[in-house]
Amino acid sequence: MEILSIFHYEFMIRAFIAGIITAVIAPMIGIFLVTRRYSYMADTLSHVSLAGVAIGYLTGTQPIIMAMVVSAAAAVSVDQIRMKRKVFGDSALILFLSGGLAVAAVLLSISRGLNVDLSSVLFGSIATVNSTDINIIAVLGVLVIATILLFYKELVSISFNEELAAAAGLRVTLINRILVVLAAVTVSLSMRIVGILLIGALMVIPVLAAMQFSRGFRTTLLIAIAISLFSVITGLFISYYLDFSSGGTIVLIAIAIFLAAALRPGRKHAGS
Amino acid sequence: MPVTRTAPSTGIGRSTSNAIEVVHVNVAYGSQKILDNVSFAIPQGAYVGVVGPNGGGKTTMLKIILGLLQPQSGTATVFGKTPREARKAGTIGYVPQSVSQTDFSFPATVAEIVKGGRVPQIGIGRRMSARDREAIEHAMKEAGITHLRNRLIGGLSGGERQKAFIARALASEPRLLILDEPTTGVDPTARHQFYALLKTLNERGLTILYVSHDVEVMQEVSFVLALNQKLLCHCSSHEFLTNETLHRLYGGDVEIAHHHTH
Numbered sequence: 001m002e003i004l005s006i007f008h009y010e011f012m013i014r015a016f017i018a019g020i021i022t023a024v025i026a027p028m029i030g031i032f033l034v035t036r037r038y039s040y041m042a043d044t045l046s047h048v049s050l051a052g053v054a055i056g057y058l059t060g061t062q063p064i065i066m067a068m069v070v071s072a073a074a075a076v077s078v079d080q081i082r083m084k085r086k087v088f089g090d091s092a093l094i095l096f097l098s099g100g101l102a103v104a105a106v107l108l109s110i111s112r113g114l115n116v117d118l119s120s121v122l123f124g125s126i127a128t129v130n131s132t133d134i135n136i137i138a139v140l141g142v143l144v145i146a147t148i149l150l151f152y153k154e155l156v157s158i159s160f161n162e163e164l165a166a167a168a169g170l171r172v173t174l175i176n177r178i179l180v181v182l183a184a185v186t187v188s189l190s191m192r193i194v195g196i197l198l199i200g201a202l203m204v205i206p207v208l209a210a211m212q213f214s215r216g217f218r219t220t221l222l223i224a225i226a227i228s229l230f231s232v233i234t235g236l237f238i239s240y241y242l243d244f245s246s247g248g249t250i251v252l253i254a255i256a257i258f259l260a261a262a263l264r265p266g267r268k269h270a271g272s
Numbered sequence: 273m274p275v276t277r278t279a280p281s282t283g284i285g286r287s288t289s290n291a292i293e294v295v296h297v298n299v300a301y302g303s304q305k306i307l308d309n310v311s312f313a314i315p316q317g318a319y320v321g322v323v324g325p326n327g328g329g330k331t332t333m334l335k336i337i338l339g340l341l342q343p344q345s346g347t348a349t350v351f352g353k354t355p356r357e358a359r360k361a362g363t364i365g366y367v368p369q370s371v372s373q374t375d376f377s378f379p380a381t382v383a384e385i386v387k388g389g390r391v392p393q394i395g396i397g398r399r400m401s402a403r404d405r406e407a408i409e410h411a412m413k414e415a416g417i418t419h420l421r422n423r424l425i426g427g428l429s430g431g432e433r434q435k436a437f438i439a440r441a442l443a444s445e446p447r448l449l450i451l452d453e454p455t456t457g458v459d460p461t462a463r464h465q466f467y468a469l470l471k472t473l474n475e476r477g478l479t480i481l482y483v484s485h486d487v488e489v490m491q492e493v494s495f496v497l498a499l500n501q502k503l504l505c506h507c508s509s510h511e512f513l514t515n516e517t518l519h520r521l522y523g524g525d526v527e528i529a530h531h532h533t534h
Contacts, residue, residue: 035375035378035379037375150396150397151396151397153387153388153391153394153396154391154396156380156384156388157388157391159378160374160378160380160385160388161368161374163368164366164368164388164440165388165391166340167338167340167359167364167366167368168359168362168366168389168391168392168444169356169359169360169392170391170392210379211377211379214379214424214426214427215379215381215424216379216380216381216383216384216422216424217378217379217380217381217384218384220379
């Protein structure tokens with residue numbers, strides 16, 4: 001079949017593997033960020049991870065790993081500030097978002113002589129997924145999925161009402177830490193396919209679209225994963241054949257699905 | 273006499289006939305005393321209201337009984353265990369004040385919310401056993417919300433939500449139910465249904481501690497603990513509503529709904 005000629009290229013196979021893993025984990029983390037009104041966390045971590053990428057290029061280390069280390073450290077710090085200092089959650093996020101971006105800007109200007117393809121980092125590029133990336137994405141992607149499944153009940157309980165979960169004896173702080181670190185890992189893994197500036201969108205928009213169907217938590221999550229997978233797979237085909245930015249295409253498809261779901265005729269209004 | 277002051281000299285008897293024993297509890301934030309040498313015992317099966325002005329130490333007392341706060345001195349036990357142990361064992365069901373501020377666009381069915389109350393007992397990484405399912409079903413039945421199980425929490429009325437939270441608290445099969453101002457923002461009809469539900473649960477043997485600044489609630493309970501730094505009254509509901517404790521608690525400005533004595 002003509003359309004499957006795409007898989008004659010090894011880089012496209014790699015792009016699809018990375019894409020599918022990304023598509024599954026992004027909404028799995030995203031649903032817990034969205035439901036606790038913490039959607040900006042994803043964007044903050046992605047901007048901070050750009051600083052990690054810059055460090056990676058400067059020092060010749062793996063950019064994905066450096067992005068992960070830096071954004072995980074930021075994630076834990078943001079959560080710490082949110083809990084201890086009582087700085088409003090979103091002010092702390094803005095601090096880290098702009099701070100991360102500023103560090104990245106300075107570091108990237110130092111490395112100007114190096115061959116850094118900034119736009120593929122920012123917006124995703126299917127041609128840049130190399131075999132080392134695939135190994136990292138596959139191993140850590142499976143780890144993220146396993147961890148979410150392990151703590152699924154607890155995460156749902158805490159997202160619904162943190163005070164109630166704490167009173168019932170759940171280790172809220174620990175589980176929150178696990179969630180933000182998983183978010184940081186997810187951001188770094190998704191970098192290649194959707195790009196740093198659009199990861200937040202892939203984590204949040206499929207979830208928002210799925211919530212338009214007013215279902216229970218588990219069903220909403222499954223719908224979100226389906227929407228995310230559809231967006232990523234379709235987006236990869238389109239970006240291959242039309243040479244569009246993969247991240248941009250994927251996110252536009254997800255937004256189109258969100259709009260269709262939100263504006264569909266006969267949609268019941270979700271309570272309150 | 274179902275509500276008694278524990279004799280100051282006895283210390284903690286690890287007797288299991290009392291649901292809650294609080295002995296010589298002191299809490300202060302800096303120089304500000306919150307709880308001043310508070311002692312009381314609540315026997316199993318009692319229906320007790322905790323009343324007092326905001327800032328009078330109700331919430332602090334609650335946190336101590338829930339094991340979320342350690343008093344500077346003194347002890348609290350719940351069914352002979354430390355509050356932490358009791359909480360982890362699911363012995364305490366809790367309906368917090370924050371219920372009314374919960375984000376009800378949260379995508380979850382009533383059954384999923386009720387299941388949440390059982391999560392600590394199920395354990396991390398484990399699936400529900402038949403026993404867990406049974407407890408969750410029973411909790412929904414007790415609260416009278418079995419027919420709402422597949423409805424979204426956001427689509428319920430205030431009164432139905434209240435019942436869903438009771439069911440959630442019952443899912444761990446508690447022996448003690450603690451409610452902290454649970455009817456904020458619920459209309460009067462639903463509130464009275466709610467009181468009736470609590471009465472039924474109490475009659476089936478559940479010990480209930482109902483924390484409220486609302487004097488109206490104190491007509492529902494059998495016994496009252498009046499807290500304003502010190503324990504001002506540990507008496508029957510009737511005694512509380514007719515004696516001068518009310519005035520000491522709130523100053524002269526008290527009006528009791530549905531209970532005008534003159």
